[in-house]
Amino acid sequence: MTKTFNLTRREDGIAILTMDVPGETMNTLRAEFAPEINDVLTEIKSDSQIKGLVLVSGKKDSFVAGADISMLDACRTAKDAKILSSDGHVVFNELEGLNIPVVAAIHGVCLGGGLELALACHQRVCSDNKKTVMGLPEVQLGLLPGGGGTQRLPRLVGIAKSLDLMLTGKQVRPKQALKMGLVDDVVPESILLETAVKMALKGKKRVKKQKTMMERVLEGTSIGRNIIFDQAGKQVAKKTQGNYPAPAKIIHCVRQGMAKGLTKGLVVEAQSFSELVVSEESKALRSLFFATTEMKKETGAGDVQPREIKKAMVLGGGLMGGGIASVTTSKAKIPVRVKDINEKGLSNALSYAYNLLDKGVKRRHMTPAARDNIMSLMTTSTDFTGVKNIDIVVEAVFEDLALKHQMVQDIERECSESTIFASNTSSLPISQIAEAASRPENVIGLHYFSPVEKMPLVEVIAHAKTSPETIATTVAFARKQGKTPIVVQDGAGFYVNRILALYMNEAAALLLEGQSIEHLDKALVKFGFPVGPMTLLDEVGIDVGAKISPILEAELGSRFKAPAAFDALMADDRKGRKNQKGFYVYSKGKAKKKKKEVDESVYQVLGLVPGTNASIDEVSQRCVVQMLNEAVRCLEENIIASPRDGDIGAIFGIGFPPFLGGPFRYIDTLGAGKLVSILNDYRTQFGDRFEPCQMLVDMAENKSRFFEL
Numbered sequence: 172m173t174k175t176f177n178l179t180r181r182e183d184g185i186a187i188l189t190m191d192v193p194g195e196t197m198n199t200l201r202a203e204f205a206p207e208i209n210d211v212l213t214e215i216k217s218d219s220q221i222k223g224l225v226l227v228s229g230k231k232d233s234f235v236a237g238a239d240i241s242m243l244d245a246c247r248t249a250k251d252a253k254i255l256s257s258d259g260h261v262v263f264n265e266l267e268g269l270n271i272p273v274v275a276a277i278h279g280v281c282l283g284g285g286l287e288l289a290l291a292c293h294q295r296v297c298s299d300n301k302k303t304v305m306g307l308p309e310v311q312l313g314l315l316p317g318g319g320g321t322q323r324l325p326r327l328v329g330i331a332k333s334l335d336l337m338l339t340g341k342q343v344r345p346k347q348a349l350k351m352g353l354v355d356d357v358v359p360e361s362i363l364l365e366t367a368v369k370m371a372l373k374g375k376k377r378v379k380k381q382k383t384m385m386e387r388v389l390e391g392t393s394i395g396r397n398i399i400f401d402q403a404g405k406q407v408a409k410k411t412q413g414n415y416p417a418p419a420k421i422i423h424c425v426r427q428g429m430a431k432g433l434t435k436g437l438v439v440e441a442q443s444f445s446e447l448v449v450s451e452e453s454k455a456l457r458s459l460f461f462a463t464t465e466m467k468k469e470t471g472a473g474d475v476q477p478r479e480i481k482k483a484m485v486l487g488g489g490l491m492g493g494g495i496a497s498v499t500t501s502k503a504k505i506p507v508r509v510k511d512i513n514e515k516g517l518s519n520a521l522s523y524a525y526n527l528l529d530k531g532v533k534r535r536h537m538t539p540a541a542r543d544n545i546m547s548l549m550t551t552s553t554d555f556t557g558v559k560n561i562d563i564v565v566e567a568v569f570e571d572l573a574l575k576h577q578m579v580q581d582i583e584r585e586c587s588e589s590t591i592f593a594s595n596t597s598s599l600p601i602s603q604i605a606e607a608a609s610r611p612e613n614v615i616g617l618h619y620f621s622p623v624e625k626m627p628l629v630e631v632i633a634h635a636k637t638s639p640e641t642i643a644t645t646v647a648f649a650r651k652q653g654k655t656p657i658v659v660q661d662g663a664g665f666y667v668n669r670i671l672a673l674y675m676n677e678a679a680a681l682l683l684e685g686q687s688i689e690h691l692d693k694a695l696v697k698f699g700f701p702v703g704p705m706t707l708l709d710e711v712g713i714d715v716g717a718k719i720s721p722i723l724e725a726e727l728g729s730r731f732k733a734p735a736a737f738d739a740l741m742a743d744d745r746k747g748r749k750n751q752k753g754f755y756v757y758s759k760g761k762a763k764k765k766k767k768e769v770d771e772s773v774y775q776v777l778g779l780v781p782g783t784n785a786s787i788d789e790v791s792q793r794c795v796v797q798m799l800n801e802a803v804r805c806l807e808e809n810i811i812a813s814p815r816d817g818d819i820g821a822i823f824g825i826g827f828p829p830f831l832g833g834p835f836r837y838i839d840t841l842g843a844g845k846l847v848s849i850l851n852d853y854r855t856q857f858g859d860r861f862e863p864c865q866m867l868v869d870m871a872e873n874k875s876r877f878f879e880l
Contacts, residue, residue: 175204176211177229184222185368186215191229197236198228200284200318202255205262212265223272223371226292227364232302234277235285240312240457243448253445256317259284260437263291263319272374276367278360281305282342287318290327295353296367298360299345305353306342310417312460313453313830317444321424322436328352330390330425334403337421344536393430400426414699414830417447451840455832458878459822462815463655470646471631471658472639477647478589483507484564486578488516488551491595492567493523494623495652499565500548501528503651508558509551517551524549527624555585563591563648565617570718572599576607583609591641593617597668598719600726601661602634612638615645618665619654620824621711628823629654634661655823657816663726664719666802666811667824670834672723672731673797673860675716678704679734680857681790685782688754688769694790699828704794705754706767709747713740730860736777743776796849797861798827802834804864814877835877843870 173193180186188211192198215221228234246252266273266288275289277297286305289295297303307316307324315321316337325333328351336343345357358366389395400422407418420443428436447453470477480503485496488511499507501524509520528545531537552558564586566578575594582592592614594604605614616632629649633642642658649656659666678691682705692703708716717740720733747753756768774781784790802817811817818833831837838846847863854861863871870876 186221189229197233199239201239225367227276233279234281237283249445252448256441256444259318267291272371274367274371287320290323296356304342308340311340313456315421322428452830470643472643475639475643477644480562484561487567488520493520497524498652502653506548567595579607598722611636631658670798670801677794677797687781690784694787698791701826709753714746807866839876847871
């Protein structure tokens with residue numbers, strides 16, 4: 172049987188312990204390794220010739236990527252999870268308790284349980300390679316570090332810095348790690364092992380990082396520590412709205428450990444970890460992790476493989492065009508030609524991409540030379556010269572069908588027979604755009620969300636004649652851009668905008684009933700959305716909503732009829748943030764206020780006087796059930812291929828609360844019967860827009876679910 176841990180001895184008395192999980196590209200920690208680790212530690216203890224130990228990875232570009240998450244799904248009870256954590260504590264305590272120096276030599280990814288393993292060593296040195304990153308991202312899965320991380324990290328880098336790392340799950344690079352005291356040295360990869368050996372030969376001595384005056388005042392006294400914990404608690408409560416239990420438990424573990432000692436702290440950590448493992452929030456977040464991991468292996472077109480994209484083109488130099496060109500060069504590293512009808516548009520696209528990269532230079536995440544190398548991949552043109560060999564064209568021009576028809580014909584004339592034409596339309600059916608094509612099999616939708624560089628989702632929209640190869644190639648292209656693509660079928664609004672439209676319409680209906688703007692936004696933020704519907708409408712653009720609604724109503728029926736409020740808002744030239752005039756007040760050139768203020772004049776425009784507010788739960792429920800019902804209808808009509816894709820699309824596209832797992836997992840939690848009952852009650856009160864779709868009615872009768880338990 173092939174070993175995972177291999178011990179080799181050097182003539183200078185230093186032993187090298189190499190971790191290399193057989194058959195895997197990255198190392199992950201698993202409970203089944205415990206007997207082998209114990210045997211190795213016993214061997215080390217019994218050999219008096221070993222003067223020091225260095226831990227290294229046998230993988231090319233990773234130290235240890237963390238614990239194997241599938242172990243957690245195998246835990247049937249909180250007790251099982253507690254044993255998992257406690258057993259890990261025993262192993263790491265033994266490692267830390269060795270009477271010889273133990274040094275971790277870190278190159279590549281060192282996250283979660285991997286960093287906890289390194290923290291149990293007496294010293295750490297890492298490579299200066301850009302692939303080397305360290306962090307404790309467990310909070311992103313609704314968990315906390317269960318291998319001693321909540322106890323060892325604060326003792327190493329301080330309470331405030333450790334809470335920042337654990338509560339955000341962010342990753343730090345080598346220079347940051349050295350500055351904060353997470354590692355003792357940073358060296359080129361070529362001398363990493365020898366540096367670690369020298370550190371082991373010198374003994375357990377560690378240069379203690381000097382604390383700032385503020386750190387000494389706050390962390391050196393019980394009063395100061397209480398201030399840190401209380402402030403962290405307030406920030407967490409505000410950010411999570413009480414929907415995510417992990418952050419509060421992380422603070423509790425650190426607080427208990429710092430007050431009562433490491434041993435007690437580890438007991439509290441194991442207990443808290445076990446409670447989180449079996450929580451519904453963590454189960455939902457883990458399902459999301461597995462779903463996105465699974466999707467990365469799919470082409471979107473069955474067994475059909477994608478063609479290689481060597482050169483791309485973007486039509487239109489506006490915000491969307493500039494953003495699409497930017498992620499094509501910076502993420503995909505694919506050369507891109509931006510075409511616009513005038514130089515101003517081209518200049519805008521170039522400056523947009525440059526400014527995004529320059530932020531990385533200012534934050535020292537990138538060198539000026541690296542920025543300039545990426546910018547050199549972007550060229551511009553006002554005509555179609557030099558585009559014959561373009562593999563994919565992404566069209567990001569105005570939402571005008573005649574204009575898009577012209578674009579299709581231009582590309583078919585100027586480019587090769589295999590060039591893919593991908594439209595970034597947000598509302599026009601792709602089949603209508605393809606009507607102008609002589610090669611409709613090459614036409615596809617590629618719907619990005621704004622701002623392109625931040626929003627993770629992209630909808631890949633296939634019409635009836637789109638070829639499987641075009642789908643697979645477009646999916647691969649989007650993935651290279653750093654996006655999570657979902658393949659959806661053609662139809663007005665596709666998937667994301669379709670479910671969003673009914674949610675927004677219901678919020679508008681509530682507004683017209685007299686609910687205040689603040690109350691509407693507060694209710695949906697409390698439910699778990701990153702921003703409320705009124706804020707979102709201001710950000711997206713009230714004019715965009717007004718333009719999309721008639722298209723959806725014409726194609727999908729009267730339930731998409733937008734409230735008359737849009738007409739009054741447009742008549743008053745209220746477009747939202749883009750023209751500094753919407754539901755909220757936008758400061759022009761003045762210092763930003765901490766809290767956004769509602770533009771009270773909007774009530775007069777709408778002929779309203781905000782009245783008694785309905786309960787937060789009722790407000791959020793009315794908006795959300797509309798979204799849930801329409802998501803199921805999209806599945807029923809095969810707009811989306813699966814509940815999994817529907818959940819990913821809603822979470823990554825419009826910020827549906829991740830802790831609920833997405834619309835379909837949330838329906839499973841509620842029960843289809845309960846949702847149908849709620850919809851029918853609202854239908855009685857407010858009309859047929861709340862009529863439950865047939866698939867939901869059938870599921871309620873059959874007591875069926877979207878996912879297996």
